[in-house]
Amino acid sequence: MATSKKVVTREEWEGKLRDVKIRKEDMNRLVMNFLVTEGFVDAADRFRVESGTQPEIDLATITDRMEVKKAVQSGNVQEAIERINDLNPTILDTNPEIYFHLQQQKLIELIRVGKIHEALEFAQEELAPRGEENLAFLEEIEKTVALLVFEDVKNCPYGELLDVSQRLKTASEVNAAILTSQSHEKDPKLPSLLKMLIWAQNQLSEKAAYPRINNLSTADLEDPAI
Numbered sequence: 001m002a003t004s005k006k007v008v009t010r011e012e013w014e015g016k017l018r019d020v021k022i023r024k025e026d027m028n029r030l031v032m033n034f035l036v037t038e039g040f041v042d043a044a045d046r047f048r049v050e051s052g053t054q055p056e057i058d059l060a061t062i063t064d065r066m067e068v069k070k071a072v073q074s075g076n077v078q079e080a081i082e083r084i085n086d087l088n089p090t091i092l093d094t095n096p097e098i099y100f101h102l103q104q105q106k107l108i109e110l111i112r113v114g115k116i117h118e119a120l121e122f123a124q125e126e127l128a129p130r131g132e133e134n135l136a137f138l139e140e141i142e143k144t145v146a147l148l149v150f151e152d153v154k155n156c157p158y159g160e161l162l163d164v165s166q167r168l169k170t171a172s173e174v175n176a177a178i179l180t181s182q183s184h185e186k187d188p189k190l191p192s193l194l195k196m197l198i199w200a201q202n203q204l205s206e207k208a209a210y211p212r213i214n215n216l217s218t219a220d221l222e223d224p225a226i
Contacts, residue, residue, distance in 0.1 A: 072105065072167060
């Protein structure tokens with residue numbers, strides 16, 4: 001079927017790509033940003049030595065941040081809170097939502113192991129006052145406490161709170177808060193650039209047929225379907 005789109009051959013497209021000049025230093029900083037943000041401390045240190053690219057933060061803080069994240073993901077919330085305070089005591093003071101979600105996760109862990117009396121006591125003493133100050137918190141407290149009503153908590157309407165995904169969500173929030181406190185982006189730049197690439201290709205595909213990248217892991221150019 002004939003197309004009204006402009007057709008760009010592989011040779012023409014590769015020539016255009018070669019004309020784009022990207023500094024190696026910029027690429028190295030992009031890689032370092034990803035390694036630091038995602039917490040790959042050993043890889044970041046090796047990359048620092050091999051490329052001469054200096055990280056934006058002290059690499060020692062990455063290990064501390066990953067220990068906090070690991071503690072939350074393992075359900076050791078109190079350990080996570082203590083590690084956060086050791087790292088920077090102002091983080092939880094200036095992020096009441098993060099602190100609430102840690103406390104909520106603590107309640108979830110008590111319910112998970114069947115410590116019902118302790119869970120009720122904790123909800124009343126630690127979480128209820130926060131719910132009175134914030135209606136959004138109150139709704140989350142009610143959903144969490146509702147887990148105590150059901151015998152089969154995993155299949156109750158709020159059973160997803162007991163999923164590992166809830167721990168991961170809380171750990172991700174804490175990780176972002178720590179990065180922000182260190183004046184570092186909470187999200188790596190590389191995934192955002194890849195999303196921009198996909199968006200730009202989709203926009204261009206409406207006007208032209210050209211060799212595009214469909215597999216981001218290989219970055220191979222695929223000839224256009226004409």
